[in-house]
Amino acid sequence: MHWLEAEQRVLDPELVEKLDPHRLTMRVNDASRLRCIALAGEIGTTVSCGVYAQRPQCCRDLVASWEFGQRSRQCDLARIRHGLAPLTPADWPAAAN
Ligand code: SF4
Structure with a gap:
């Protein structure tokens, strides 16, 4: 996402990291499985987005x-x-x- 989108959605800066000079990406808490840090729950049973209202457009799409x-x-x-x-x-x- 563009850094401006993160600001407009008021995403916690701790949840994102810099991808390039203009874009950010959600941090992952399990790099081997690319699990988003905002994902709550257990994959395969019940999960939910911990920042649903602020989730980036790429997630909405x-x-x-x-x-x-x-x-x-x-x-x-x-x-x-x-x-x-x-x-x-x-x-x-x-x-x-
Ligand atoms: S929808 Fe939420 S949990 Fe899923 S990738 Fe996007 S920000 Fe992370």
Whole structure:
């Protein structure tokens, strides 16, 4: 995200790090698995974003696979990275009806 976005969203500076002269990225607390420092809970059971209201636009833009009827390659790859199967339309009961 651009540094100005972080300021406008009032993101805690402790949660981000410099990516290049203009961009920041969320810090990770597990570099081997790229787990965002703001992610609370246990992956594979229940997780939530600890800064949901202030989350950057890139997070807002990433939708879960099939939540709105389309596959999300980024979602699938993130789940696979964490040892989870990609979501399917059946994971969204309302959409399956
Ligand atoms: S939505 Fe974004 S800020 Fe929130 S936990 Fe996920 S990666 Fe981190």
